[in-house]
Amino acid sequence: MQIPAAFEYERATSVEHALELLHARGPEARLLAGGHSLLPMMKLRLAAPEALVDIDALAGELGYVREEGDEVRIGAMTRHRDILESGLVAARLTIFTDAEKLIADPVVRNRGTIGGALCQADPAEDLSAVCAVLRARLVVRGLDGERTLTMQELHRGPYETTIGDAEMLVEIRVPLHMGGGSAYEKVKRRVGDWAIAAAGAAVRLEGGTIADAGVALTAVGGDVMSERAQASLVGRPPTEDAFAAAATLAAEDCSPTTDQRGSAEYKRHLAHELTLRALRSATARALREEI
Structure with a gap:
């Protein structure tokens, strides 16, 4: 039987x-939100916090999805299920x-929270790539006030964040300008199961060309964002050639490793193919928004 250390x-x-x-x-204290990531790690003794601070009772305070101005604000204790069932998210932040349809199973989605997922910093976690694609800003609160981070600033490395010992993530602020033209693709x-590889993309069109783009990968190493892929798309028409070039750059920028889920070569192939599919879907949705 797997039993965590005393806490x-x-x-x-x-x-x-x-x-x-x-x-x-x-x-040595850790926050406990949904618990679906932290508790299994504690049972395996991969994590051994001396104290758990249970924040389940904060779901009423930090569990919400609402539109404010030109962004959607999502409380850190919002459950995966609530994001999946949100009409606002489905209409404005399609990715x-x-x-959310591809995350775990209903049991996990009923309890797991977006804040817990992002703060776990698991390289195979889906919502980090989603937030990176949409240029989300993350509000972190401490006793002395608040600060705002990008996804790149939040994650220090696998399972490590820049959130301080007496700080917590309280809100995710997602700009709306590319949300409708966005998509996420995953193979598991x-x-x-966790992703073998996954890719997210967002596209904003102006006058028949790509005015802005976001591309991010999951579970294939390297930085989540592919800056080169994004830059290659801006100013170009949304064509297969443009998408293929961006997908090639995204695959080059990742650094997958061979493990039980597949070879590094296979994962790099998936990174290319899933980026291509995500860009196609995101562009089709962006074109529908323009009509």
């Missing part, structure tokens, strides 16, 4: 209370709906 348990009743508990407990071994 102390606290239950937060507000964001401020959670921050106070983190400050009091020190660097989120694509990805079986339903509910």
